[in-house]
Amino acid sequence: MTEVTWTGGTEHWTRKGEVPLFLWNKKPAPGMPHAGTIFFVHGSSMASQPTFDLHVPGRPFSSAMDWFAQHGFDTWTMDNEGYGRSGKDRAINSDIGTGADDLEAGSAYVLQHTGAKNLLMYGISSGALKAALFAQRHPERVARLALDAFVPTGTYVDMCSRLPVCDPEQITVPTIILRGEWDGIASIEDLLAFYQRLPNMQKQFSVMRGISHASFQQKNYMMVYQILHAFYTLQDPVYTG
Secondary structure, three states: OOOOOOOEEEEEEEEOOOOOEEEEEEOOOOOOOEEEEEEEOOOOOHHHHHHHHHOOOOOOOOOHHHHHHHEEEEEEEEEEOOOHHHHHHHHOOOOOOHHHHHHHHHHHHHHHHOOOOOEEEEEEEEEHHHHHHHHHHHHHHHEEEEEEOOOOOOOOOOHHOOOOOHHHHHHHOOOEEEEEEEOOOOOHHHHHHHOOOOOOOEEEEEEEOOOOOHHHOOOOOOHHHHHHHHHHOOOOOOOOO
């Protein structure tokens, strides 16, 4: 078996108590104006690097981190406890609450290391739930929140035992919900009900044609990048007295 070698970025480590957490960073392309700091949150099936820094011959910018770095973003991702290179020693279910705890530790490291005031968060599938719960707990750390392939209820064990796992009325940051045309994980009606309860009026709901569940691994993945880039760079509204 050929070992995967990740290039072009730097590894970082922090801790959640005694649990080591692995982070991966790719800086903005040289000469690009700084566009913001993105924190990508993986889901239940793959760790951070295979999800967000994938390289496939003949498929340009399979790495979302590379694409956004080329557009001036400082890009970060992290293996949640129980995934990838992060700690796996505790006999626990790495559920949504645990993942949100990981994001608390990881985001603190990124903010301190970079000097950024807050983060542009992106979560996919159960990673969207982790990001939503984290934003509910720490809105001061999140500039904008993107929830892709979102489940209103939970992941695996959480789906069966803890409903719901986050409260849309307590997610106060600007938010976009991304839903693939063919994604069967949640109905559009359920997602719209969640969307309607989000209190921040700087919010968007986007249905992506030709996309199924894992949007960054779809044929139309570049569409997802473009929608996300537009949301992250959208001018803030101006209010006059």
